Amino acid sequence: MKQLNRRVALTFSLLLTACSTQSPPEAEPKLDQGYAYPQTERQQHSQNYHGIAVEEPYRWLEAGHKASVSQWTSAQTKFADNYLQQLSANRFIKERLAELWNVEQTTAPIERGGKIFYLRNNGLQNQPILYLQEDLNAAPKIAVDPNAIDPTGLTAMVDFSVSPNGRYLAYALSSNGTDWKTWRIKDLNRQQLLDEAITGTKFTNISWYPDSKGFYYSRYPKTDNGYDDQESVEVYYHSLNSDQHSDIQVTEITEHPGENPYPEVSSDGKYLMLRVQQGPTRNAFYIRPLNKTKRPFQLILEQQVGNHQYLASYDGHLYFHSVADGGLGQIIRVSADNWQASEQVVAAQDYKLQSASIIGQQIFAHYLDDAHSRLITFDLSGKFLRELALPGLGTISGFNGDTSAKQTFFKFSSFTQPGKIYRYHVADQHTSLWRDEPLPVDPERYQTQQVVYRANDGTRIPMFLVSAKDTLLNGKNPTLLHGYGGFGQSLTPAYHAEFMAWLELGGVLAIPNIRGGGEFGSGWHQAAVKHRKTVAVEDFVAAARWLIDNDYTASDKLAIHGRGHGGLIVAAAMTRYPGLFAAALPEVGLYDMLRYHTANSNALGWQNEFGISSNDNDFRTLYAYSPLHNVTYGQCYPATLISTGLQDQRVAPWHSYKFAAQLQYAQGCPQPIILDIAKDAGHGTKNPTWMEIEQTSKQWSFALNQLGVDWLKKLPAE
Structure with a gap:
């Protein structure tokens, strides 16, 4: 009713x-x-x-x-x-x-749970394959091959998430271009799929519990006619090796009417946050201690024109990439001792802060300067460290990792360059070429x-x-x-x-x-x-x-x-x-x-x-x-x-x-x-x-x- x-x-x-x-x-x-x-x-x-x-x-x-x-x-x-x-x-x-498409394309690798993951398409494969390596010197192994799941190419792997201990891989499949996703979980140690499938989702992320025994996600309400995407999503917790019907509901529609909450567990495993979206360009953040399931969520970052993006937690602070009304973007942090006050770490520059990440206790700030990429690093207090030299007028992606990481990877591409992937060594701030993807034409033309x-x-x-x-x-x-x-x-x-x-x-x-x-x-x-x-x-x-x-x-x-x-x-x-x-x-x-x-x-x-x-x-x-x-x-x-x-x-x-x-x-x-x-x-x-x-x-x-x-x-x- x-x-x-x-x-x-x-x-x-x-x-x-x-x-x-x-x-x-x-x-x-x-x-x-x-x-x-x-x-x-x-x-x-x-x-x-x-x-x-x-x-x-x-x-x-x-x-x-x-x-x-x-x-x-x-x-x-x-x-x-x-x-x-x-x-x-x-x-x-x-x-x-077909000849121009026949170029090997690889994403910048991601380290999770002691393993390295990346997507690669040899050129004309219908869908990229997810590979994993135990380390950079190990032989790559196939983690998920959508082409084997569906030889027509109409089933795509649209997202994946690795458990903190590196044992479980949750990945989302979508068929025929629909936004609806079905999540499956694979035990990477045993190379076996778990029985359960998570359905009723579209744009949700997966956020793992620190013990790797389950995760939070958002799905649409289920009715007699299926999942109702005319309504907002609700947040649930799923325990591995259990049926989706037994998942624990965390939020209800009435709590955020007309908005969509998505879960994020803090990188230190202490807090559960809700990123509450009102459309794609506005959100707010709420928080509660992870182990205090009866405690109500508390607002820490108010909704505004522009999104907040959680980066990481370190030394009692939660770091965010925040875009204020009309702003170019800044890095702020909120103290666990006082949710009501935020502190600026990296001030807005003269160009847009496109994205940011925290890796090995360094802030990697990706800026757009007249619509092309620049990358500047800071320490966690906001002190300038260096600007990375890029090969030219182009776009960078990658820079994934956590506060304990010793390395990260990023990819550079341009209109006439499919991609160069670089390895960044955090300790000495040194960059080396990891992979080059050649173009089947002469870019000098x-x-x-x-x-x-x-x-x-x-x-x-x-x-x-x-x-x-x-x-x-x-x-x-x-x-x-x-x-x-x-x-x-x-x-x-x-x-x-x-x-x-x-x-x-x-x-x-x-x-x-x-x-x-x-x-x-x-x-x-x-x-x-x-x-x-x-x-x-x-x-x-x-x-x-x-x-x-x-x-x-x-x-x-x-x-x-x-x-x-x-x-x-x-x-x-x-x-x-x-x-x-x-x-x-x-x-x-x-x-x-x-x-x-x-x-x-x-x-x-x-x-x-x-x-x-x-x-x-x-x-x-x-x-x-x-x-x-x-x-x-x-x-x-x-x-x-x-x-x-x-x-x-x-x-x-x-x-x-x-x-x-x-x-x-x-x-x-x-x-x-x-x-x-x-x-x-x-x-x-x-x-x-x-x-x-x-x-x-x-x-x-x-x-x-x-x-x-x-x-x-x-x-x-x-």
Whole structure:
């Protein structure tokens, strides 16, 4: 009854009324589209938002479980396949992508429980394999091979956690790209799986009890119909070798309504903390002694705009990476003797603190300076130790360990360098190369520049430009403008085989660090949220105009691309400025901004980013830029390939269905509108290699065709 009442209250709080009939709308003038798109029923359905009636003829496409929607998606898939397969560049691009993907990729090793763990893909394996070594000189052994679990590659290992004593490995499997995870536990000593499976989880971490006999985790409430992801998660404790049904509940929904608590055991094993998330960019921390299960949790770090991240405990203090409202990030610590007071250890610098870790009693601070990595070490009092010299303009990852560690590993990559892995010796602060991953092309052929352009309001926006060194500024270069601009996420230089393929085909790659991202701290993110969301769109459009004004490209040679929030940016840009681009490639994006929050509780948690249509002021902002609601009948839009995954539970695929249907209905010229639905894919974070190659070959072939590129002349010489 509690859940029913909550939903009823939510429904009434929207202050909406709706009606739906099967009668057709009034006929509109026939358009010369050049394509016979699959037929899509336009129902007379409208929704009243704060006195404004909004037509929603494609609401029925949200019911993905219905046969009518399945029939519609099948027709769209057939149409897309017929169109994309006739593009002559497709097969050749696919073959070259396979060659570029065929590079060994290894993550920076992690030491846990006296063992060393890392993920490695030999190049074309569908999923990376988790290896372990007893020490650096020992032969690697397979810990988990997802390719053996599922030869199709559709099952991915999306997370893992090792017990403090190094005996047990908990790992999470996800199938068909879904966010739902099933955790399994492996006894590494006996090389056996334990019987239990932990289900009902999506974004939870595993936090082990110090004795390695169990762990804390968060899962969704279980109902007669399965786990309910319309609700918030609850924290549980699981004892090894027991059924999940006997797990001990630690928190209930009523304690943190509308928020999601995740457990973290302090590194000294003394405390249990709750990291309570309100969406992806705000959290608070609560704490209690680990062995005082009846004691209530006490707030130690309040919720603010920007997250706190627990680092480690040492000498009676808990260390956190903290981002205050609008700040660049700092290191603070809280005393076990006085939870109410925090002390600054490392003050905010002139650039963003991207992440931090504490290893061997040193603080490793990873900064972003104009969107590329710098690494500075401090002692635990905040005294500067040194800055590590990096190979160039790129991105670092890794730096895992604990306060007793004697070494750690990190990886450096760039747009034209797959990766170099380094070993850092804590005692003498010495760095040595541990592994080098060569590129199957000559990186000296390409250059990476960082330019600066001005947004409409004069704000300085940096942008990475990657191209062949002999690129001419003649306004004729096929250019891919890629963006994201949301949730405080940063776009930094890193190797992607798909971008390298674009460069090989004579293209220019442009990646602007638009507002809404996190490249310059919380303030950069907050500059493009809610009522200011269109700032990110306009920054993206300003990048396009700069590329044209500076003779890198022209409108008829410009394609735009983005995933997730980047898909929203691309869709909003093309509906606002349809004549500025030749091709648009939005992937797994949000396009119905009036109803994005109805998909699940995760989407409902994005209110801090977008606002919500039940609020009058938010509605007017959302309605003004929502791509679905800003398609004009008879307008000529760029050639558009909309990509989505049928199993996507992060951003519901019906966003793509409705946007494609509206564009196909309204398109006023013979530029194609194609909807590509990957039936075995989700949001795309752990797709198998074959699927990534297939998807990219479709996109680049589509874009090159629209940009009029003679791709045969662009292929690299044998």
